[in-house]
Amino acid sequence: MTAGLPNIGFVCSAFILLWIVLIAVLHPFLWLLFSTIKPETELVQYPPKFFPQELTFENYIQVWESIPLLALVKNTVIFSLGVAAASILFDSMAAYAFARIRFRGSRWMFTAILITMMIPFQVIMIPLFVEVYKLGLLDTF
Structure with a gap:
């Protein structure tokens, strides 16, 4: 065996093991x-059978009709973008203050934030x- 080339048995067993793990991880999904x-x-x-014998999209239609999915997705996008924007704004101001300005208690406050x-x-x-x-803020939207 030459130096630098991997053992073919090791490579094959590693690929087999990786395929087994891949199948085990993907199977539930x-x-x-x-x-x-x-x-x-x-x-x-x-x-139970893994593959369906008859294909139907009735389940998707039923969910789409029974749940206002589009409104929920819209609310989630608006909320998450608002939280992200506020977080970027306030966190960047705090980071600038901690990086550039030395004030009394800055190390303690920075440590408290990290903790x-x-x-x-x-x-x-x-x-x-x-x-x-x-x-009283639960389910108020």
């Missing part, structure tokens, strides 16, 4: 996708929900 185009009788049949950024959202999610609920 493909199952979900194929389940959306199956009629209800195929969804509940036993044993709060390290707290995962899952930790504060329920207390934030309770706070929004108590303020």
Whole structure:
């Protein structure tokens, strides 16, 4: 074996392992996708089949008619763009102040901001929900 060339057995086993992992990761997503185009009788049949025997888009039509999906997407886009714009505006001003201006307590405030950024959202999610609920802001849009 020459130096610099990988062992062919190692490369083949690595590719086989990667294909197995790829199939294991993609299988649930493909199952979900194929389940959306199956009629209800195929969804509940036993044993389940991976590929649909009969294609139907009734599920998509039913969801589109029962949920105001376009309005929800519009609201989400407006809200997320507003939050992003406000975040860019205020965060860039704070970053400029911390980078260029030395004031009393700036190191302490910068450390406090960094510490709060390290707290995962899952930790504060329920207390934030309770706070929004108590303020009466839940489902007010």
